[in-house]
Amino acid sequence: MKLTLDQAEKIISFSKEKITELGVKMSVTVTDDRGDLIAMIRCDGASWRTPTISRGKAVAAACFGLSTKELESRAGSPIFQAFTVAENGMFIMGQGALPVYIEGELVGAVGASGGTPVEDEEVVGYAISKAGLSYK
Numbered sequence: 001m002k003l004t005l006d007q008a009e010k011i012i013s014f015s016k017e018k019i020t021e022l023g024v025k026m027s028v029t030v031t032d033d034r035g036d037l038i039a040m041i042r043c044d045g046a047s048w049r050t051p052t053i054s055r056g057k058a059v060a061a062a063c064f065g066l067s068t069k070e071l072e073s074r075a076g077s078p079i080f081q082a083f084t085v086a087e088n089g090m091f092i093m094g095q096g097a098l099p100v101y102i103e104g105e106l107v108g109a110v111g112a113s114g115g116t117p118v119e120d121e122e123v124v125g126y127a128i129s130k131a132g133l134s135y136k
Contacts, residue, residue, distance in 0.1 A: 003032055003100055003108035007131060008039040011100075011110055014127035019043060019115075026114025027051040028123065033106050035059035035090075043114070050113040056092030057120075058111030061099045065106045067135070069095040069121060096120030098135035100128055110135075 008030040015028040027042040027050035035058065042051050057068045064071060071093035074080050084091045097111035098121065110128055112120035128135045 001102050001105050001107055003030070003038060003102070005038060007133065008108075010131040011124075011127045011133075012039050012041050014130040015110070015112065015123050016041065016043070017130075018123045018126040022115060022119055022123070024115040024119055024123075025050075026112050026120065026123065027054040028110065028112045028127070029054040029058045030100075030108060030110050031055070031058045031062050032108045033062055035062040035109070038108065046114045052090075053092060053094075053113035054096070054111040054120075056090050056111070057094060057097035057113065058109040059087070060091050060093050061097035061109035061111060062106070063091070065099045065101075067095070067099070067121065068093055068097040068111070069117070096124070098124050098128060101134045101136070107133075 025045040095117035
Protein backbone atom coordinates (compact mmCIF):
# COMPACT_ATOMS: atom_id res chain seq x y z
CA MET A 1 0.00 0.00 0.00
CA LYS A 2 1.29 3.48 -0.88
CA LEU A 3 0.37 7.04 -0.03
CA THR A 4 -0.76 8.58 -3.32
CA LEU A 5 -0.25 12.08 -4.67
CA ASP A 6 -4.02 12.56 -4.50
CA GLN A 7 -4.02 11.68 -0.79
CA ALA A 8 -0.99 13.93 -0.19
CA GLU A 9 -2.75 16.82 -1.93
CA LYS A 10 -5.79 16.30 0.29
CA ILE A 11 -3.53 16.39 3.36
CA ILE A 12 -2.00 19.64 2.08
CA SER A 13 -5.45 21.12 1.45
CA PHE A 14 -6.71 20.25 4.93
CA SER A 15 -3.45 21.55 6.40
CA LYS A 16 -4.07 24.92 4.76
CA GLU A 17 -7.57 24.92 6.27
CA LYS A 18 -6.19 24.46 9.79
CA ILE A 19 -3.31 26.89 9.23
CA THR A 20 -5.83 29.57 8.26
CA GLU A 21 -7.97 28.79 11.32
CA LEU A 22 -4.94 29.09 13.63
CA GLY A 23 -3.65 32.22 11.89
CA VAL A 24 -0.09 30.91 11.56
CA LYS A 25 2.40 30.92 8.69
CA MET A 26 4.00 27.56 8.13
CA SER A 27 5.25 24.92 5.75
CA VAL A 28 3.87 21.39 5.50
CA THR A 29 5.60 18.38 3.98
CA VAL A 30 4.13 14.99 3.03
CA THR A 31 6.54 12.09 2.49
CA ASP A 32 6.25 8.42 1.66
CA ASP A 33 7.28 5.70 4.09
CA ARG A 34 10.97 6.14 3.19
CA GLY A 35 10.81 9.87 3.83
CA ASP A 36 10.91 10.77 0.14
CA LEU A 37 9.00 13.92 -0.77
CA ILE A 38 5.48 13.63 -2.21
CA ALA A 39 4.15 17.16 -1.64
CA MET A 40 5.10 20.36 0.16
CA ILE A 41 3.77 23.87 0.66
CA ARG A 42 5.21 27.05 2.14
CA CYS A 43 2.48 29.50 3.06
CA ASP A 44 2.81 33.17 2.20
CA GLY A 45 4.87 34.82 4.90
CA ALA A 46 6.29 31.58 6.33
CA SER A 47 9.97 31.74 7.22
CA TRP A 48 12.52 30.55 4.66
CA ARG A 49 13.67 27.80 7.03
CA THR A 50 10.25 26.19 7.57
CA PRO A 51 10.26 23.94 4.46
CA THR A 52 13.53 22.32 5.53
CA ILE A 53 12.36 21.84 9.11
CA SER A 54 8.94 20.44 8.12
CA ARG A 55 10.60 17.97 5.78
CA GLY A 56 13.17 16.90 8.38
CA LYS A 57 10.39 16.26 10.88
CA ALA A 58 8.40 14.23 8.31
CA VAL A 59 11.47 12.14 7.48
CA ALA A 60 11.99 11.29 11.17
CA ALA A 61 8.33 10.33 11.65
CA ALA A 62 8.38 8.18 8.50
CA CYS A 63 11.62 6.48 9.50
CA PHE A 64 10.27 5.28 12.84
CA GLY A 65 6.50 5.31 12.34
CA LEU A 66 6.19 7.51 15.44
CA SER A 67 5.29 11.10 16.19
CA THR A 68 8.32 13.33 16.42
CA LYS A 69 7.12 14.32 19.89
CA GLU A 70 7.73 10.69 20.90
CA LEU A 71 11.20 10.85 19.31
CA GLU A 72 12.31 14.06 21.06
CA SER A 73 13.73 12.21 24.06
CA ARG A 74 16.04 10.24 21.73
CA ALA A 75 17.47 13.31 19.96
CA GLY A 76 20.49 13.55 22.28
CA SER A 77 21.56 9.97 21.69
CA PRO A 78 24.90 9.65 19.86
CA ILE A 79 23.32 7.18 17.44
CA PHE A 80 20.56 9.59 16.45
CA GLN A 81 22.93 12.55 16.30
CA ALA A 82 25.14 10.55 13.93
CA PHE A 83 22.12 9.55 11.86
CA THR A 84 21.07 13.21 11.59
CA VAL A 85 24.55 14.07 10.31
CA ALA A 86 24.47 11.13 7.88
CA GLU A 87 21.15 12.44 6.55
CA ASN A 88 22.65 15.92 6.04
CA GLY A 89 20.42 17.32 8.78
CA MET A 90 17.24 16.10 7.08
CA PHE A 91 16.15 14.21 10.20
CA ILE A 92 14.58 16.37 12.91
CA MET A 93 13.19 14.84 16.08
CA GLY A 94 11.19 17.83 17.27
CA GLN A 95 7.42 17.87 17.79
CA GLY A 96 5.40 18.64 14.69
CA ALA A 97 5.23 15.49 12.55
CA LEU A 98 3.09 12.37 12.57
CA PRO A 99 3.30 9.10 10.67
CA VAL A 100 0.51 8.15 8.25
CA TYR A 101 -1.06 4.70 8.35
CA ILE A 102 -3.55 3.00 6.05
CA GLU A 103 -5.16 -0.14 7.50
CA GLY A 104 -2.35 -0.40 10.04
CA GLU A 105 0.44 -0.12 7.46
CA LEU A 106 2.93 2.78 7.58
CA VAL A 107 2.67 4.64 4.26
CA GLY A 108 4.27 8.02 5.00
CA ALA A 109 4.42 11.01 7.29
CA VAL A 110 3.45 14.67 7.50
CA GLY A 111 5.57 17.37 9.10
CA ALA A 112 4.92 21.04 9.77
CA SER A 113 7.01 23.99 10.87
CA GLY A 114 6.24 27.63 11.55
CA GLY A 115 3.89 27.51 14.51
CA THR A 116 4.60 26.36 18.01
CA PRO A 117 5.46 22.66 18.23
CA VAL A 118 1.91 22.00 19.48
CA GLU A 119 0.40 23.98 16.57
CA ASP A 120 2.59 22.14 14.08
CA GLU A 121 1.36 18.78 15.38
CA GLU A 122 -2.24 20.03 15.56
CA VAL A 123 -2.15 21.00 11.88
CA VAL A 124 -0.79 17.66 10.69
CA GLY A 125 -3.06 15.61 12.94
CA TYR A 126 -6.11 17.50 11.70
CA ALA A 127 -5.09 17.12 8.05
CA ILE A 128 -4.35 13.40 8.29
CA SER A 129 -7.67 12.71 10.01
CA LYS A 130 -9.71 14.89 7.62
CA ALA A 131 -8.10 13.06 4.70
CA GLY A 132 -9.53 9.81 6.11
CA LEU A 133 -6.16 8.43 7.17
CA SER A 134 -4.67 7.48 10.54
CA TYR A 135 -1.59 8.53 12.47
CA LYS A 136 -1.81 5.85 15.16
